[in-house]
Amino acid sequence: MGAAVHIPDGFLATPVWATLDAAAVPAAGFIVRRAQREFDEGKVPLLGVMGAFVFAAQMINFPVGIGTTGHLVGGALLAFTLGPAAASVVMAAILAIQALIFQDGGILALGPNVVNMAIVGVLAGYLPFYLWGGGKWRKLSLFAGGTLSVLVSAVLALAELAISGVKMPASVLGVSLALFLVSALLEGAITLAVIQALESIQPRFVREPAAGRSFALGAVSLGAVLLAAVGVLFASTGPDGIEKLGRQAGIASHARTLITTPLSGYKVAFLSSSWLSKAGAGLAGLALIYGACLLIGRAVSRNRSV
Amino acid sequence: MHHVVLERWSRGNSAIHRLDPRAKISALLVFLVVLATAHRNLVTLSAGLLMLLLATLVGARLPLAAAVVRAGIVLPFTVVFVCICWWAGDPARGIALLLKSYLSALAVMAVVSTTPLPALMRGMEMTGSPRFLLMVAQFLYRYLFVISEEAQHMSKAAASRGATSRGLIGSTSRGRSRFRAAAGALAVLFARSYGRAEDIHRAMLARGFQGRFRTLGALRFRTADALFAVLASLAPILWRVAVEKVR
Numbered sequence: 001m002g003a004a005v006h007i008p009d010g011f012l013a014t015p016v017w018a019t020l021d022a023a024a025v026p027a028a029g030f031i032v033r034r035a036q037r038e039f040d041e042g043k044v045p046l047l048g049v050m051g052a053f054v055f056a057a058q059m060i061n062f063p064v065g066i067g068t069t070g071h072l073v074g075g076a077l078l079a080f081t082l083g084p085a086a087a088s089v090v091m092a093a094i095l096a097i098q099a100l101i102f103q104d105g106g107i108l109a110l111g112p113n114v115v116n117m118a119i120v121g122v123l124a125g126y127l128p129f130y131l132w133g134g135g136k137w138r139k140l141s142l143f144a145g146g147t148l149s150v151l152v153s154a155v156l157a158l159a160e161l162a163i164s165g166v167k168m169p170a171s172v173l174g175v176s177l178a179l180f181l182v183s184a185l186l187e188g189a190i191t192l193a194v195i196q197a198l199e200s201i202q203p204r205f206v207r208e209p210a211a212g213r214s215f216a217l218g219a220v221s222l223g224a225v226l227l228a229a230v231g232v233l234f235a236s237t238g239p240d241g242i243e244k245l246g247r248q249a250g251i252a253s254h255a256r257t258l259i260t261t262p263l264s265g266y267k268v269a270f271l272s273s274s275w276l277s278k279a280g281a282g283l284a285g286l287a288l289i290y291g292a293c294l295l296i297g298r299a300v301s302r303n304r305s306v
Numbered sequence: 307m308h309h310v311v312l313e314r315w316s317r318g319n320s321a322i323h324r325l326d327p328r329a330k331i332s333a334l335l336v337f338l339v340v341l342a343t344a345h346r347n348l349v350t351l352s353a354g355l356l357m358l359l360l361a362t363l364v365g366a367r368l369p370l371a372a373a374v375v376r377a378g379i380v381l382p383f384t385v386v387f388v389c390i391c392w393w394a395g396d397p398a399r400g401i402a403l404l405l406k407s408y409l410s411a412l413a414v415m416a417v418v419s420t421t422p423l424p425a426l427m428r429g430m431e432m433t434g435s436p437r438f439l440l441m442v443a444q445f446l447y448r449y450l451f452v453i454s455e456e457a458q459h460m461s462k463a464a465a466s467r468g469a470t471s472r473g474l475i476g477s478t479s480r481g482r483s484r485f486r487a488a489a490g491a492l493a494v495l496f497a498r499s500y501g502r503a504e505d506i507h508r509a510m511l512a513r514g515f516q517g518r519f520r521t522l523g524a525l526r527f528r529t530a531d532a533l534f535a536v537l538a539s540l541a542p543i544l545w546r547v548a549v550e551k552v553r
Contacts (some may be wrong), residue, residue, distance in 0.1 A: 008380050009414075010406025011387070014343050032436045044438065044517070045510065048445020049503035053496060055450050056457035060495070062488045063481050072492060081496075093443035100418050100426070101312060103379045103411045108338050165396035166387060166403070193489030194496070201497050210481070 005157035006098060007113055009106025013164035021111030024291040027119055028092055034085035050082060051090045061189055070186045075117060076125030077191050078151040080142065081205050083127040091118035112160055114152040120227060125149025127222065138193060146191030151184035315368055315419040322366040323420045326531040327429025333538035334417045338410055340542040347549045352405040354545045366420045377412040423447055428521055441519060453499055460491050505506050
């Protein structure tokens, strides 16, 4: 019973993968910079080997009952031991290797997968530990972290698929959400059990939650959980996906006029071909998203260093 | 382990193997985008793109049948969704998912199986991916086999001591102790991996590691690479334009 949804190429609508790719690039850059500040470049073997550990951990089976087994997914465990930024980097590296070597997840879908699992999933998993990891709720926060990390990334993946117009009847959606919930709870139990075993071997492996306290990280983690909550609502109410959303808000037509108006005087024959002009409009939109994410990342990291 | 095959293929020696990784990466991205954004005449488009990929595989002197089967790894995931789409009364989308996901996987495989991973990573670094992330990915790949083997040894040792995680419904107390034993094994694996990483780091420092990998022989982007990048990018674009002209 594995819980990770690695979206292959061809599943997501172009606006969805392109937006998330454009958002993932600066986000990954930001996370890498943070991880580099905590681990100097020389420590890079540690992160790589811990990534290999997460891979290998799939070979150790946990009995679930009725003859089935489950295994660790690992995002939350890494966040509790290496810190959230380093855990995100390791998970992103795992996703890249899985996409390249194992054809598990697509290349254009790497951005969405990184956002779901490496960034939002890890941060959502770190949030309970960040808030209550020091006090008497520590055990519960470890469990909740493991659960949230899997649940949030699975829900995001489902929401992205639904937005892309992959029709899922309510019954299928319900069954898959129930399955995800079970495997998320399992991840919580495994994470808690492994952390406890680790502490009995060597307490220094598990971080103090205060070590990585930062307002920005907390805010982003909270945002991650909220995003997933919105995703679940959206996936359950709006199965027709992005076209409906676009129609309701009039975004699509609005954006098209906005972007083509400055070009309308110069509409050469080349641009009049419909998909080329659409691609041009799309590229302009992506540049905007990329720029916005870059600026936000810059602002956050500057606030931190002041 | 099945991915060793890919590693062996990537060490081949053909004109395509010798191309600069950047040329192959850019051609791959164009291919994927052309395929992902397509809507009309998808079957004809896919047939042409499949021919293109097969020609590449033949040109790279890779075993054709094995490669075509290998890219089918993506199918189990896709088939589930194809069934769901079919059930939801949208078989056309199901077929689109099938074609797009399989061809994308085959295209990625064509590049990865003609480019050794270090060269691929170096090519990606020169196109602007964060170096730190790529270095982590490379270490991960290097120690994947080592740590996996250790995990296999541990689970084999546990099995030979009589631990069967797949037993029938046992008493809950036994299930719980098995669960705890697996967690203990994982914690030991974690500690060993951590220790190994520290040893590796010290050994690398002793050999003069300064925080970046050095590759023997610089990458050179020659005219042939530029030519390949342009031709291999134009082919899918032109094919799609041609296919979409047909009403």
